[in-house]
Amino acid sequence: MNKKKREERLHAPRKTIVATKPYAPASEQFRTIRTNIMYSSIDVPLNAVLFTSDMPGAGKSTVATNMAIAYAQAGKRTLLLDGDLRRPTSHYTFEVSNQTGLSTLMINDMDWRAVIKRTAFDQLDLITSGPVPPNPSELLSSKRMETMMQMLRDNYEMVIVDSPPLLSVTDAQILSKHTDGVILVTNVQDNNRDRILEAKELLNKAGANIVGIILNNRHPEHALEDTFYYNQSTEEYS
Ligand SMILES: Nc1ncnc2c1ncn2[C@@H]1O[C@H](COP(=O)(O)OP(=O)(O)OP(=O)(O)O)[C@@H](O)[C@H]1O
Numbered sequence: 001m002n003k004k005k006r007e008e009r010l011h012a013p014r015k016t017i018v019a020t021k022p023y024a025p026a027s028e029q030f031r032t033i034r035t036n037i038m039y040s041s042i043d044v045p046l047n048a049v050l051f052t053s054d055m056p057g058a059g060k061s062t063v064a065t066n067m068a069i070a071y072a073q074a075g076k077r078t079l080l081l082d083g084d085l086r087r088p089t090s091h092y093t094f095e096v097s098n099q100t101g102l103s104t105l106m107i108n109d110m111d112w113r114a115v116i117k118r119t120a121f122d123q124l125d126l127i128t129s130g131p132v133p134p135n136p137s138e139l140l141s142s143k144r145m146e147t148m149m150q151m152l153r154d155n156y157e158m159v160i161v162d163s164p165p166l167l168s169v170t171d172a173q174i175l176s177k178h179t180d181g182v183i184l185v186t187n188v189q190d191n192n193r194d195r196i197l198e199a200k201e202l203l204n205k206a207g208a209n210i211v212g213i214i215l216n217n218r219h220p221e222h223a224l225e226d227t228f229y230y231n232q233s234t235e236e237y238s
């Protein structure tokens with residue numbers, strides 16, 4: 001597949017199965033994961049969860065989006081935050097503008113409410129990545145990011161954060177410090193025990209609370225393309 005085709009696929013609106021086929025087995029699985037997250041910490045309920053992966057293209061954004069909708073469907077006031085400032089996709093998924101978003105908030109002193117996008121789901125709000133910045137890791141480790149995350153957590157019952165893959169860049173490790181729990185998504189089709197262990201080690205080093213691992217089952221034909229594409233953007237932005 002050539003670069004144009006890859007771009008087209010990345011930028012195409014995406015259907016979220018939890019919304020379009022709520023009774024499909026996969027949708028039921030997302031609800032089960034939601035329940036498991038709720039029960040993973042009974043005393044102090046998790047109110048910000050990071051979704052990351054070992055490798056690019058594992059399905060983080062797909063899983064994070066479906067989980068955000070599943071929370072909203074359960075009546076929880078939910079925010080989906082696109083913390084992938086390198087290959088963001090939430091604005092394509094929800095077909096909204098990405099002129100303002102997380103990067104805008106980090107660069108300008110403005111109210112987070114100004115960049116909130118409403119979605120078709122009553123209880124679900126969205127903050128897209130905003131324009132891709134030259135220094136994502138720096139922005140994510142700023143004091144402003146910490147303050148903003150606290151504000152988001154105070155205003156939503158659940159904040160779901162999407163992020164880049166662990167083995168490519170440090171962003172997810174940084175983001176894990178702003179959340180109570182981390183879910184590691186891996187594509188079982190290109191399953192590699194060593195890579196998962198390496199990703200887990202990086203999360204442990206960051207002091208993250210690993211809540212669970214999601215074994216996604218994505219067809220292997222795309223795996224190599226994703227790695228190629230990500231390496232390009234990694235070279236460019238980090
Ligand atoms: N279980 C699945 N079955 C079929 N297609 C899937 C599955 N999971 C993800 N996909 C598709 O694979 C592609 C990559 O998924 P997604 O964008 O969620 O991965 P990602 O981990 O966020 O990638 P990136 O590292 O680029 O951020 C998308 O086109 C998505 O629709």
Ligand SMILES: [Mg+2]
Nearest residue numbers: 060061084089
């Ligand atoms: Mg993604």
